[in-house]
Every structure is written in structure tokens, then in C-alpha cells.
Amino acid sequence: xxxxxxxxxxxxxxxxxxxxxxxxxxxxxxxxxxxxxxxxxxxxxxxxxxxxxxxxxxxxxxxxxxxxxxxxxxxxxxxxxxxxxxxxxxxxxxxxxxxxxxxxxxxxxxxxxxxxxxxxxxxxxxxxxxxxxxxxxxxxxxxxxxxxxxxxxxxxxxxxxxxxxxxxxxxxxxxxxxxxxxxxxxxxxxxxxxxxxxxxxxxxxxxxxxxxxxxxxxxxxxxxxxxxxxxxxxxxxxxxxxxxxxxxxxxxxxxxxxxxxxxxxxxxxxxxxxxxxxxxxxxxxxxxxxxxxxxxxxxxxxxxxxxxxxxxxxxxxxxxxxxxxxxxxxx
Amino acid sequence: xxxxxxxxxxxxxxxxxxxxxxxxxxxxxxxxxxxxxxxxxxxxxxxxxxxxxxxxxxxxxxxxxxxxxxxxxxxxxxxxxxxxxxxxxxxxxxxxxxxxxxxxxxxxxxxxxxxxxxxxxxxxxxxxxxxxxxxxxxxxxxxxxxxxxxxxxxxxxxxxxxxxxxxxxxxxxxxxxxxxxxxxxxxxxxxxxxxxxxxxxxxxxxxxxxxxxxxxxxxxxxxxxxxxxxxxxxxxxxxxxxxxxxxxxxxxxxxxxxxxxx
Numbered sequence: 001x002x003x004x005x006x007x008x009x010x011x012x013x014x015x016x017x018x019x020x021x022x023x024x025x026x027x028x029x030x031x032x033x034x035x036x037x038x039x040x041x042x043x044x045x046x047x048x049x050x051x052x053x054x055x056x057x058x059x060x061x062x063x064x065x066x067x068x069x070x071x072x073x074x075x076x077x078x079x080x081x082x083x084x085x086x087x088x089x090x091x092x093x094x095x096x097x098x099x100x101x102x103x104x105x106x107x108x109x110x111x112x113x114x115x116x117x118x119x120x121x122x123x124x125x126x127x128x129x130x131x132x133x134x135x136x137x138x139x140x141x142x143x144x145x146x147x148x149x150x151x152x153x154x155x156x157x158x159x160x161x162x163x164x165x166x167x168x169x170x171x172x173x174x175x176x177x178x179x180x181x182x183x184x185x186x187x188x189x190x191x192x193x194x195x196x197x198x199x200x201x202x203x204x205x206x207x208x209x210x211x212x213x214x215x216x217x218x219x220x221x222x223x224x225x226x227x228x229x230x231x232x233x234x235x236x237x238x239x240x241x242x243x244x245x246x247x248x249x250x251x252x253x254x255x256x257x258x259x260x261x262x263x264x265x266x267x268x269x270x271x272x273x274x275x276x277x278x279x280x281x282x283x284x285x286x287x288x289x290x291x292x293x294x295x296x297x298x299x300x301x302x303x304x305x306x307x308x309x310x311x312x313x314x315x316x317x318x319x320x321x322x323x324x325x326x327x328x329x330x331x
Numbered sequence: 332x333x334x335x336x337x338x339x340x341x342x343x344x345x346x347x348x349x350x351x352x353x354x355x356x357x358x359x360x361x362x363x364x365x366x367x368x369x370x371x372x373x374x375x376x377x378x379x380x381x382x383x384x385x386x387x388x389x390x391x392x393x394x395x396x397x398x399x400x401x402x403x404x405x406x407x408x409x410x411x412x413x414x415x416x417x418x419x420x421x422x423x424x425x426x427x428x429x430x431x432x433x434x435x436x437x438x439x440x441x442x443x444x445x446x447x448x449x450x451x452x453x454x455x456x457x458x459x460x461x462x463x464x465x466x467x468x469x470x471x472x473x474x475x476x477x478x479x480x481x482x483x484x485x486x487x488x489x490x491x492x493x494x495x496x497x498x499x500x501x502x503x504x505x506x507x508x509x510x511x512x513x514x515x516x517x518x519x520x521x522x523x524x525x526x527x528x529x530x531x532x533x534x535x536x537x538x539x540x541x542x543x544x545x546x547x548x549x550x551x552x553x554x555x556x557x558x559x560x561x562x563x564x565x566x567x568x569x570x571x572x573x574x575x576x577x578x579x580x581x582x583x584x585x586x587x588x589x590x591x592x593x
Contacts, residue, residue: 002466003423003464003465003466006466213433213436216430217430217433219420220419220420220430221417221418221419223382223413223417224413224417224419224430226381226382226402227380227382227406227410227411227413227483228406228430228431228433228434228486229402229403229404229405229406229407229433229434230402230433231402273421273422274420274421274422275422275426
């Protein structure tokens with residue numbers, strides 16, 4: 001890649017992505033089982049017109065879009081951070097089990113301790129974090145290769161899945177409430193869920209701005225980073241914690257959504273390079289666009305049945321992952 | 332005054348040990364660590380740079396125990412260029428070199444005017460300024476090596492360690508790098524310690540040699556006194572004579588092919 005082209009791309013992408021995000025949100029407001037014209041949306045949102053569309057827009061579509069934005073941004077940034085820390089372009093919170101760990105803790109909270117439902121983002125974070133540390137620890141042998149992390153992740157994912165199933169069988173009387181959540185979707189999410197995760201998501205995304213310098217130094221390699229005075233182990237630990245926190249937030253409201261953290265940073269890197277000053281914010285925007293757009297398609301595709309967006313994203317993301325594995329000669 | 336002094340350090344790497352390493356490196360000197368492959372040269376350099384921990388013994392930097400320095404303070408005193416087989420990300424030359432200022436910054440502070448001046452200085456002294464906006468991976472091996480040196484220089488440390496700065500380079504680039512280091516040393520009076528394979532250059536450019544073998548110090552001393560037939564026998568197990576031509580040492584080994592033909 002040539003620098004002139006890279007810098008020009010950076011400029012255009014930073015200019016165009018926010019516009020694309022707005023367009024995606026408008027598309028998501030208009031499109032669905034009921035199509036609503038843009039001027040209707042204008043009159044409902046700006047002029048507070050109490051028409052029939054008022055409920056659809058205010059109570060259904062808008063909160064769902066906002067949640068989609070946050071979930072997408074959190075997952076993409078989490079993936080970008082994990083890829084940097086683990087020096088592994090294939091790391092994704094879904095693939096290496098970090099999402100599943102958060103999901104397990106979240107379903108334990110919902111099924112076993114439903115009274116503590118308000119702690120969901122925290123328990124999901126703990127699950128994600130512990131899983132991330134276990135996967136990284138298992139794969140570590142004077143460095144953790146891409147392949148080892150994926151293998152360890154597959155094994156941990158299988159184990160977590162088994163425990164998840166066990167809990168669902170034991171608490172089968174309550175399981176109805178958890179199933180749509182597990183499939184990974186935004187169906188039925190409203191303002192309550194938004195207000196529930198927004199503070200955590202905003203804190204997590206703001207903290208990721210402070211992670212840029214560390215992530216960039218780690219990118220130089222452990223030796224070089226140490227020689228430049230960075231406490232490598234400490235920073236790696238902090239970045240894994242932050243990545244798990246972001247994944248946990250997404251899991252707590254949207255369930256198991258995979259591949260956003262893999263696909264988005266990967267594509268962004270191809271266009272603008274690996275500098276985290278650009279990679280992180282552009283990934284956040286890209287993740288937000290992908291999730292909102294996919295969710296709009298997912299809820300309209302088989303109308304009146306809503307497909308969980310996690311299912312659609314897995315359908316798109318898994319082939320992409322296989323392509324990457326093949327491309328790198330890992331399979 | 333010693334820039335660096337190691338007191339009886341031992342490093343245990345499982346199947347390899349450094350033992351009884353006691354060396355003194357005078358301030359403002361250029362020292363080469365030489366010895367056969369696998370003798371522990373890089374390990375010693377990395378231990379001095381705190382990339383590896385010694386199990387016993389003590390390293391003094393400016394008469395102070397090196398482990399007592401906070402990591403950023405240490406990086407302001409000691410910089411090291413690692414071996415070139417460690418890859419660096421594909422940033423522009425300037426972006427990459429600017430990371431050398433990291434020891435002077437906290438999480439939030441931005442690159443300031445002084446940083447840019449030092450980055451410019453490091454690029455011009457290493458002759459890389461014309462590649463400022465090129466991507467690192469598009470440079471040749473020799474250019475990449477100069478960028479690595481510039482990155483270490485940007486730390487503005489008084490002690491500079493280099494791990495095999497000339498390996499994998501052709502003779503023209505080897506000489507260019509050595510001349511560059513000599514002139515940086517001349518102008519800025521920094522202490523330079525480097526691992527070198529090329530013995531003739533080591534003697535021509537360095538004040539002192541530290542010769543290692545099997546994880547131990549074999550001998551140390553002023554380089555021109557040290558390079559003799561018996562030194563080559565002791566350290567490398569080779570039979571060769573040494574002559575000086577215009578003050579530059581030449582090692583002439585006994586080779587079977589030439590012995591037969593003459």
C-alpha cells in the first residue's frame with residue numbers, strides 16, 4: 001500500500017462513514033414490516049406528530065437502532081483490541097469464546113438469580129474476562145500463536161456450550177425467556193435496555209481512546225515496546241480487560257452475536273493500515289453500521305418472523321472466517 | 332567512570348546459561364561483544380537492556396542498580412536496537428521513528444515541537460529523512476536497518492545497544508552503518524555496545540572487545556591488543572593469522588583449497 005493512497009483513504013473514510021451511519025439509521029427507521037416514508041419520520045421525530053407511526057418509530061425502531069449502534073461499536077472495538085493484544089488477526093470475541101463466557105454468566109444470572117438481573121452487564125463482563133484470560137493462558141507458550149489461540153478458543157467454546165446446555169435443562173421452566181436472547185438479536189429491545197447499557201458502553205468506548213497509545217506500542221512487538229519503557233504485561237492485561245468489558249456489554253443486551261469483531265477491524269485494516277489512532281474509531285463506526293444494517297435486514301427478511309441478527313451475521317461472518325483461515329494457510 | 336558494570340551475573344535460560352559475567356564498560360566508549368554463534372552475546376545484551384532477567388548478580392548503570400530505574404526512566408538512559416528478524420509494523424518511516432519518543436510521554440501527552448526536532452535529527456543523522464513518508468515494508472534491508480537505528484537514537488539515551496546491526500547487509504551497507512555509528516559516537520559522546528560478527532570491523536571501529544564463548548566471558552580488552560592468532564584459536568577454534576594493512580586488521584585463515592593450490 002502506498003502512503004498517499006492510504007492517507008487519502010483515511011480522509012475519505014473518516015468523512016464518509018459518519019454520513020453512511022446516518023443513512024443506515026434512516027434506512028432502518030423507514031424499512032421494515034411497515035414501510036414509513038421519510039417525511040412521516042420527520043413529522044414524528046421533529047414535529048412530534050402523534051400519528052400511527054409514532055409508536056413504531058419511538059418505541060420500536062429508534063431504541064433498537066441506538067442499541068444496535070452501541071453493540072456494533074463495542075464488538076468491533078473489542079475485536080480490534082483483542083487482535084492487537086493477542087497479535088492475532090483472527091481473534092474475535094465470538095470465535096475465541098469471550099462472548100460465550102459472557103453469555104454463560106449472563107444466562108446463569110437470568111436463570112438462577114433472576115432477582116439480580118440489573119447486574120447483567122457486570123456478570124457478563126466477568127464471564128468474558130475470565131474466559132479471555134483462560135484462553136490466552138492456555139495458548140501461551142513464550143508467545144501465543146494465532147492458531148493456538150483459535151484452538152484453545154474452540155475447546156473453551158465447546159466447554160462453555162455444554163455448561164450452558166446443562167443449565168438450560170436444569171432450569172427448563174424459566175428457559176423461554178432466555179432463548180431469543182441466546183440466538184443473538186435485538187428483537188424486543190427498547191428504551192429500558194438502552195438506558196441499561198448506554199452508560200457502560202459509553203464508558204467502555206471512551207476508555208478505548210486511552211488504549212490507543214498502548215495498543216500501538218504493543219503492535220511494535222513485545223521487545224520493542226519494553227525497550228521504549230512500556231510495561232508490556234500490565235498493558236496487555238488492561239487491554240484484555242477492556243476488550244472483555246466491551247464484549248460483555250454487547251452480550252448483556254444482545255446475546256451471542258459473533259464475527260462483528262473479526263470482520264470489521266479486518267476490513268478497516270486493509271483500507272487504512274494498522275495504526276490504532278485510525279483503526280479504533282473507524283472500526284467503531286463500521287461495527288455500528290454493520291449491526292444496524294444487518295438487524296434491519298434480519299427483521300424484515302422473513303417478515304412477519306424476525307430472524308435474530310446474530311444468525312444473519314454468523315451466516316455472513318463464518319464464510320469470511322473460513323476464507324481468512326484458508327488465505328493464511330491455516331487449513 | 333563506567334557506563335555499565337555487570338557484577339557476576341548469571342542468566343538461566345533452561346538449556347543455556349550465562350555464567351560469571353563481570354564486565355566494565357567505560358563511559359563514552361564503543362565496545363563490541365564478539366564470539367561464535369550461540370556463545371550468549373545477544374543474551375548478555377538483552378540482559379543489560381532488561382529484556383531478560385539475571386538470576387543472580389547485579390547490573391549497574393551509571394553506578395546505580397539498573398533494576399531500580401522505573402521503566403520509562405531506564406528507556407531514557409538505555410536504548411537498544413533489537414535484531415532485525417523482529418518485524419515492525421508497516422507504518423511510515425516517520426511514524427515509526429516517532430515511537431522513540433514514547434519514554435518521554437504519558438498516556439495522554441501529544442508529540443510536541445521538541446519531539447519533532449529530535450525525530451528530524453535522528454532521520455537526518457541516519458540519512459533516512461528522504462524516506463520519511465515511505466512505508467517501512469517497502470524499504471530495502473539496509474534502509475530498514477537505518478530506520479531501526481534512528482528509532483533507537485530518538486530515545487536520546489546516553490547508552491546505545493545494538494544487536495547485530497550489520498548482519499544480513501552487504502559490505503557497502505555494513506560500512507555505511509559502522510561509519511554512521513562512529514560519527515554519532517564522535518559527535519554525541521554516547522556509549523555504544525554492539526554485538527558484531529564481523530571481527531575486522533569490530534576491531535577497526537571499537538575501542539574494546541568482549542569475547543564470549545559457551546555462555547562465559549573468554550577475554551576482554553582493548554581491541555587492537557586483543558586480536559591475535561591465539562585469540563582466534565581460543566575463541567573461535569580457527570587457525571588464522573592477523574595482519575594490519577593501513578591500520579585495518581585483516582584476518583587470513585588457513586583454507587584447504589588455497590593451501591593445496593600453492
